Structures are given as C-alpha cells and as structure tokens.
C-alpha cells in the first residue's frame with residue numbers, strides 16, 4: 001500500500017517561512033481519529049482506559065489531546081510524572097510502570113496518587129522503606145514476565161526470558177500476598193512481552209495468558225483484580241507492504257478471551273487497560289527535513305539537514321522509516337540513494353539503498369511514522385541540536401508546541417564553569 005504523507009510540499013513551503021527545517025510535525029486530526037477508534041474498539045469493557053505511554057511523545061500538547069478521550073498516562077520517570085501532572089492528570093489517570101526505579105520517583109508517584117506497577121518483588125521492601133508498611137495505597141499492580149520464548153501464529157517471536165522486566169510467576173503470587181498483607185485492596189496485573197507487533201493476535205494472546213493467571217491468583221491468594229493491563233506492543237505499518245493492525249479486530253479478540261475466561265470466573269467487572277505509545281502516535285508524526293547536499297562517490301548520497309539526533313531509530317535498530325520526496329509523489333522511484341544526516345557516525349542514515357524519485361537539492365523529505373519514539377529518543381551527539389515540534393491542528397493551522405534548541409540550551413549545563421560566559 002502506498003504511504004501518503006499528511007502534509008504536501010505546498011504546505012511545507014508555507015510552514016518553513018516561519019519554522020525552518022528540520023522539524024517534527026504531528027497530525028492532530030489523525031491522532032484524534034485513531035484515539036476514537038481505540039476507545040470504540042474497547043467500548044465493550046466498562047472500565048477500559050488507555051494510558052498513553054508518555055515516553056513515545058512527551059509533549060504536553062499531545063498529551064492534552066489524550067485528555068479529551070479520558071485517557072491516562074503511562075509514566076516511568078520523574079519528568080514523565082511531572083508532565084502528566086502538568087496536563088492535569090489525577091492519580092487514577094497515571095500508571096507508573098517503571099523499572100530500576102530510584103527512590104525519589106517512587107516517592108513522587110506515591111505523592112501524586114499514581115497507580116504504581118511494581119517491576120520486581122524486591123521493590124516491595126524498597127517501598128516499605130520509602131512510604132512505610134502501613135501506608136500502602138489502595139490500588140497496586142505487578143508486572144509479569146512469562147519467561148521463555150513467545151511465538152505468534154505469524155512467526156513473530158520475542159524472548160521474554162532475556163528481558164529485564166517483570167516478575168516470574170512464582171514471585172508474582174508471593175508479591176500479591178505481600179501487598180495484601182500491607183492492606184492493598186484493588187489489584188492490577190501487567191505484562192509487555194513483544195514490541196511492535198503487526199498481528200491482530202498479540203493483545204488477544206497476551207490477554208488469554210493474563211486472564212488465566214489472574215483467575216488463578218485471585219483464587220489462591222484471595223485478592224480481587226480491578227484491572228488487567230495489556231501495556232504496549234501494538235505495532236504500526238512502517239513499511240508500505242505491511243498490513244496495518246486493525247484495532248477493532250484486536251478489541252474483539254480481547255473481548256472473546258474476556259468472555260471465555262474472566263466472565264465464567266465471576267470477574268466480568270475487571271477493567272482492561274492499555275499503555276500504547278507507538279500505535280497512538282507513530283503514524284501521525286513526520287520528520288520534515290530539507291536536502292542540502294548530494295554526493296556521488298561509490299554510492300549515491302543525499303545529505304539532509306536532519307540527523308540521527310532527530311530520529312534515532314534507523315541508526316539504533318536499523319529500523320525502516322518510509323520516505324516521501326514531497327511534490328514528487330507520482331514520479332518513478334528509479335534512483336537508489338543512501339539518505340544521510342551529518343553525524344560523524346556512518347550509521348547516521350535514514351535510509352540505505354532506498355529507491356526514490358530523483359532528488360534535487362532543496363527538496364523536502366517527509367520521514368514517516370516518526371510520531372512515537374522519534375523526537376523523544378533524540379540526543380545531542382556531535383553538538384547537534386534537537387528540532388522543533390509542530391502540531392498541524394484540525395483547522396489546518398500550525399502551532400509551535402516545542403521550539404528548536406539553541407546553542408544556549410546546549411551549553412546551559414556549562415554555565416557554572418569559567419567557560420560559561422564565553423559560550424554565549
């Protein structure tokens with residue numbers, strides 16, 4: 001399937017008069033339409049809530065769109081908790097799914113009344129030391145790691161046994177016993193076992209596992225589950241040949257497991273939670289960059305004004321991000337290019353051996369599906385500055401939702417040194 005950008009060359013030529021490239025731009029209409037679909041897909045479940053994974057796109061303007069759907073926020077650091085607070089989230093709208101958590105962050109999450117999702121059994125004693133055994137909140141959750149290797153019907157597999165997250169089944173039973181002793185009354189269970197899945201079977205498969213486990217725990221430990229959290233992992237179609245996930249089919253698949261396992265066990269009032277990041281935002285963000293060089297050596301290179309500091313996934317995971325040469329959507333893709341950034345690192349390539357229309361200096365490229373884990377993974381290597389973020393609003397106007405970094409930002413942490421004044 002052809003991938004069409006949500007902006008045109010004309011639009012970008014207008015926008016760059018105010019905001020120079022490179023920048024990330026987000027499509028509010030697309031975000032809203034998808035959020036509505038997610039809500040509808042799980043509307044059969046009374047307590048359903050999506051907790052948007054803040055790390056995907058930690059911008060309060062984006063987060064505030066999620067507020068309109070009564071979604072919550074999945075946070076795992078102090079900064080993410082502060083962002084959730086800034087957009088007005090109350091404790092029940094914040095899931096603190098952290099790992100290797102510092103004391104101050106547990107303290108902050110606890111003070112905010114966030115739902116704490118424990119990554120490890122030893123964190124119960126750690127929490128005892130922070131808040132005291134008598135002061136546990138009413139609601140707590142634990143993260144499960146099934147171990148081993150999980151294979152899906154379409155061959156997708158992952159290796160939870162190698163992942164640092166969550167507790168073993170045995171630890172999980174013990175953790176719920178310990179939490180019960182500490183007066184916790186409402187419980188949740190959480191697992192995230194495969195990332196970026198492109199199959200409508202992932203959530204239903206995970207739901208089946210978690211539902212069965214929850215039934216056993218509820219019986220054996222004598223506690224009540226208030227929610228079951230399927231976390232993230234729902235993928236997006238990065239490649240044109242990928243079939244996108246169908247969230248309605250996913251919701252229906254989870255419903256069938258729910259009817260089969262939870263309802264007969266008398267657990268039909270359990271709420272389903274999700275913590276999607278990628279699925280909520282990736283397709284609705286694009287990195288827009290201008291072509292500033294072409295280079296002809298042993299290969300053909302296109303040099304852009306963006307780099308891995310703006311979008312790290314290709315360099316970090318070899319991830320595919322589709323590229324559209326704006327204004328050349330209908331031209332034949334008969335040129336083979338490596339599309340590069342300016343870092344002094346040879347993995348700083350947005351695309352390798354990519355067939356694209358003939359590119360000219362001054363062309364604008366839309367790098368697709370950068371709306372999640374895009375800007376947020378950025379860094380400052382080589383003294384490269386992070387770009388602006390823009391929101392293409394539903395009325396077609398553009399709003400600056402984060403300015404681009406300046407050298408002053410880059411040097412700010414040197415202010416305390418004798419060089420501070422020389423660095424502007």
Ligand SMILES: *Cc1c(COP(=O)(O)O)cnc(C)c1O
Nearest residue numbers: 053097231232233275276277278
């Ligand atoms: C990263 C993360 C998510 C979001 O994952 P996506 O693949 O972006 O949906 C959700 N929950 C936790 C705990 C995470 O670490």
